[in-house]
Amino acid sequence: MSQSGIHYNINDKNDRNKITEELNKLEQFQYGEHPSRVLCVFNILSQYDPKELLCIFQQYGDVKTIYYSTVQFGFIVVIFYDIRSSRSAAKYLNGHINEGPNHGTLVIFNIDKQTDDETLKTIFSKYGEIKEIRETPSRKYHKFIEYFDSRSSDVALKELNDIEINGRKIKIEISKPNISKLIFLQCVSNLLGIPREVPVIIPPSELIDLIQHYAQDTVKHYNEHQNEEQLEQIEFDSEGNVLDKVKNTVIIKNISRRCSHNTFIRYLQNSISSFYKNAFLFRETNSQTGVVIVTNPSVIVSLFSCFNDKMIEPNQEQLCQVYYSRYQDKDFIEKVEEMIRR
Structure with a gap:
């Protein structure tokens, strides 16, 4: 990456410090004496409709343009006509947590297979x-219930979560469209030490340029991680549920090198729908390894059923094998970032 003809190396500690310093200057500029009409808003979920976003920001003043195409990287660019509007939006929206719009659909986990739709309808209606x-078909232990009015799902979630149906305690979550594209900007921000509490800053081109570089380095350094990785078998109880209710990061070994990332994601979504936060596919000498971080450990049952001892490409040399990762969730991400820093 470069700025004004100066080339920076993400793996060089001094270069990273320089980049961090420049980004901090940009952040200070945003909140200092010379604010900008342009905001870069991070941690935006891809299922947001542009019209919904426009409504959110128009509360603070007239919006000239919203650049939505960058949402695949987890951020958008908002340009106001009035500087005072951008300052207000930055002040009141910065650090605001929003999980995205509720589309009125609940997912019910741990449903007994003898529980029919009429029973559920009686309870949830x-x-x-x-x-x-x-x-x-691949998720026999959970079902989706969609209401006409999204407010009904909020009430049902509050009132019915953790109740027992036919002797099994159910778990309920709001079902959301897939939000798990790899948001490299978030990882790069962590790598550069940018505070998580400051998601709204002027968009630095340097940060965007780092995305591809970071992706390449992640794949390269995962080979080191593989050498340290101690795989752990996934265990199930007599009813087929995972025994470990906490671990949410699994490794899928022996994926064919012919399997593209899009194909891998398609298999994943057919297996566990949108219930994963991150999905990585690392290329090795003779095969590929997938790493999936799920949002609910109970869906590991479906993921295991889909991949373990299966071929996902014709004439695959070895059957896929599914294990728990030694490093779980954020620890896995931090481990890869740590190796990139070396």
């Missing part, structure tokens, strides 16, 4: 009219 109850 107390909180609003149900549009649809559905399931997918």
Whole structure:
């Protein structure tokens, strides 16, 4: 990456310090004496409709433009007409946590296979009219319940979570569209030491340039991680549920080198829908290794069923094997970042 003809190396500690210093200057500029009409808003979920985002920012003044194409990287660029509007938006939205719009659909985990749709309808229709109850063949232990009114799902979630149905305690979550594209900007921000509490800053081109470089380095340094990785078998109880209710990061070994990232993601979504935060595919000498961080450990059952002892490409040399990762969730991300820093 470069700035004004100066080339920076992300693996060089001095260069990283220089980049961090420049980004901090930009952040100070945003909140200092010379604010900008341009805001870069990080941690934006891809399922947001541009019109919804426009409504959010128009609360603070007239918006000239929203550049939405960068949402695949986890951020958007908002340009106001009035500097005072951008300052207000930065002040009141900075650090605001929003999980995205609720589309009125609940996912019910740990459903007994003898529980039919009529039973669920009787229980859940107390909180609003149900549009649809559905399931997918690969996820026999959970179902989706969609309400006509999204407010009904909020009430049902509050009232029914952790109740027992036919002797099994259910777990309920709001179902959301897939938000798990690799948001490299978040990882690069962590790598450069940019505070998580400051998601709204002027968009530095240096940070955007780092995305591709970071992706390449992540793949390269994962080979080191593989040497340290101690794989752990996934264990199930007599009903087929995972025994460990905490671990949420699994490794899928022996994926064919012919399998593209898009194909891997398609298999993953067919298996566990949108219930994963991150999905990586690392290329090795004779095969590929997938790493999946799920949002709910109970869906590991479906993931295991989809991949373990299976071929996901014709004439694959070895069957896929699924294990727990030694490093879980944020520890896995931090481990890879740590090796990149070396």
